[in-house]
Amino acid sequence: MKLIRDRWDHHNMEMNEVHNYNCELVKHGTAPQWQKRKSTLIARKHGENPSPFFVARAIAVAMGIHFIIMVMICGAIIVHSLFNKEAPISLQECYCGPCPKNWICYRNNCYQFFNESKSWYQSQASCMSQNSSLLKIYSREDQDFFKLVKSYHWMGLIQIPANGSWQWEDGTILLPSQLTMVEMENGTCAVYGSSFKGYTENCLTPNTYICMQRIV
Incomplete structure (x- = not known):
């Protein structure tokens, strides 16, 4: 203990x-x-x-x-x-090669969209004064941006009254592969719409127009 x-x-x-x-x-x-x-x-x-x-x-x-x-x-x-790019027609400062300043250069062609409304003949004269002609569709592939155009513009296409065929300013005949014609107004001139479609129009109706110069 x-x-x-x-x-x-x-x-x-x-x-x-x-x-x-x-x-x-x-x-x-x-x-x-x-x-x-x-x-x-x-x-x-x-x-x-x-x-x-x-x-x-x-x-x-x-x-x-x-x-x-x-x-x-x-x-x-x-x-x-x-x-969300816009069509090339919105490029006002586009310039390349021999195109006039502020014209659009796309795949060896020069284009200008004029907002003033004139008859077909006045539009043709305006283009000629700038050493160009009204729009001609040569190839849907080479001019693919025109499918995006939404308004109507004069182009260099006129109907021959004798046989009803359509020809370009340079005298060549319109081919189905170039453009699809849609009968709208009674007339022998044509405006360009969209998706390579042309619409008949009275030649004296005022419309905006597209001039072009082909480089090659």
Whole structure:
């Protein structure tokens, strides 16, 4: 019994020494590492300023997100512009080769769309004064952008009263592969519509017109 009591007293003395040692460490600022970590977490919880590394990382993440959003917006704009291009007739500054300035150059032909309304004969004279002729369709493949035209314009096509056939200004006969004629008004001249269709029109009716120069 005495041996058990001596061991118990010895255990109590060791516990008191450990407690006093911890108190001394806290008093002199040498608390164990886990106590320091606990104090740091408590301080952060109560509003201490975050570390510079944390702030820099947050800024980098925000800038990365901003960059991704800008790339997506630019991509959407580019895709939209590619799929919503207007016909080449809207390119007023297009110039290449021997075409007159501000004329449209497309596959070795020069074109100009005139917004003034004139009769067929007046339109023909206007084109001739600019060393050109009214529009002629040579090939649907080489002049494919004309399928996008939506309004009516005089072209260099006129009907021969003797046999009712259609011919171009240069005297060549209209071929079915060039253009499809649609009877509209009683007349011997033709306006160009869209999708390679020509419409009969009275030659004296005012219309806008297209002049062209063939390079080759």
